[in-house]
Amino acid sequence: MTSTLAAHLLPWFDRHGRRDLPWQAPAPEGRRDAYRVWLSEVMLQQTQVVTVIPYFLRFTEALPTLPALAAASEDQVFALWSGLGYYRRARFLHRAAQLCVERHGGELPREFDALAALPGIGRSTAGAILAQAHGLRFPILDGNVKRVLARFHGIEGLPGTAPIEKKLWEHADAHTPRERVADYTQAIMDLGATLCVRSRPLCPACPLSEACIARREGRTAQLPTPKPSKVLPTRHTTMLVLRDTGGRVLLQRRGPQGVWSGLWSLPEAPDHDSAWRLAQNHAQLDDAQALAPFVHVFSHYRLAVEPLLFDGATAHPAIADNQTLRWCAHDEWPDLGLPAPVRSLLETLVSA
Structure with missing residues (x-):
């Protein structure tokens, strides 16, 4: 053999x-x-x-x-x-x-x-x-x-x-x-x-x-033995898109644990009410617009994302760029590690 x-x-x-x-x-x-x-x-x-x-x-x-x-x-x-x-x-x-x-x-x-x-x-x-x-x-x-x-x-x-x-x-x-x-x-x-x-x-x-x-033996469909199928659980999150009048977006570096660890992403909250409170901690804002929701599939679960756009946000003077938060212009995004669905969401806003 x-x-x-x-x-x-x-x-x-x-x-x-x-x-x-x-x-x-x-x-x-x-x-x-x-x-x-x-x-x-x-x-x-x-x-x-x-x-x-x-x-x-x-x-x-x-x-x-x-x-x-x-x-x-x-x-x-x-x-x-x-x-x-x-x-x-x-x-x-x-x-x-x-x-x-x-x-x-x-x-x-x-x-x-x-x-x-x-x-x-x-x-x-x-x-x-x-x-x-x-x-x-x-x-x-x-x-x-x-x-x-x-x-x-x-x-x-x-x-x-x-x-x-x-x-x-x-x-x-x-x-x-x-x-x-x-x-x-x-x-x-x-x-x-x-x-x-x-x-x-x-x-x-x-x-x-x-x-x-x-x-x-006609067993190509059975070999190798497939893993038992399972239903992926779905988790829900609200992503905050805070954009100032200059087009900069507030990004947050994710922690060392969990998915997308160490990457720059959008601030997240479990629901709209929490999202509003979190957004107000970072900037002065007038209104929010619900953007099209989307689902991103990981190997172990599905992430259902509801983006909220806070346009015309004014950063609080006390909130300065640091190691975990930064306001970024469009031309800075290529130099950052952004999760693909987050990058796609932001690029869609630019081209809209």
Whole structure:
């Protein structure tokens, strides 16, 4: 089975694999840049390639090296990341870069244990970096690879549980060849992203279809075993859009806990009455206008947002910009980490 998978997958990759992705560009010395590989791996977690590419290009243009990322402010990192979601990834990325400067001479370590110990870099991401940037033989097991292996071997059970995870890692290691490790790693990820997709996999075009147990037994729709469906709870909040006569909007940096931690957002209150009281603490105002409500879906709940616009607000002299509150003009927003729905709401007001 080991030789079957790699032997069929690599020729398919030579004909159909993705070779023009921006993080695949070789470094001047002829190998891929570990920093770019790392950045792409983190961005691609729970995000598709087509979405990641423009973010990757913008990020690497602004912060082309690991030391540049380490020296950047958190606001700059969040601003470049804004829209990708899962902002914890960006915070871990930033902290890991700083640790690399402090402990590893400004480079990602080539030792597996040291690399996997960095914030946000687990076993699979470390393996992907070492395989693709250095050609070292380490297996990977991201979501796409789990799906390929679960179907290929007919593995039942939730991939996230310890026994199934252990079994998948064993197969991932057994299938990883000793030659062309970087190509194999990209190939199995490409297969999961383009053919062995979650629903309606393109089995007739798959190079592994003849040996795939799920294909042979007609169980591609059942494997990997899906998580039990659950109804997401809905939370409600009122967002305050305080805008002064100059068009500046009051933003508030969120605390270290919860969603959007550390990002600049809009002040929030549980209801309209509380929103009015909070708004009056920050500015003198005359009236409020209810804006179109919207729902933003997180992985564990839905957030129902009712925005209230307080136009023509006059900031209280006692309320000065500080580390958690600041009045920002439109041309300052690109330099701040704003949650995507908040940025969209504010941009809609500007274009209205």
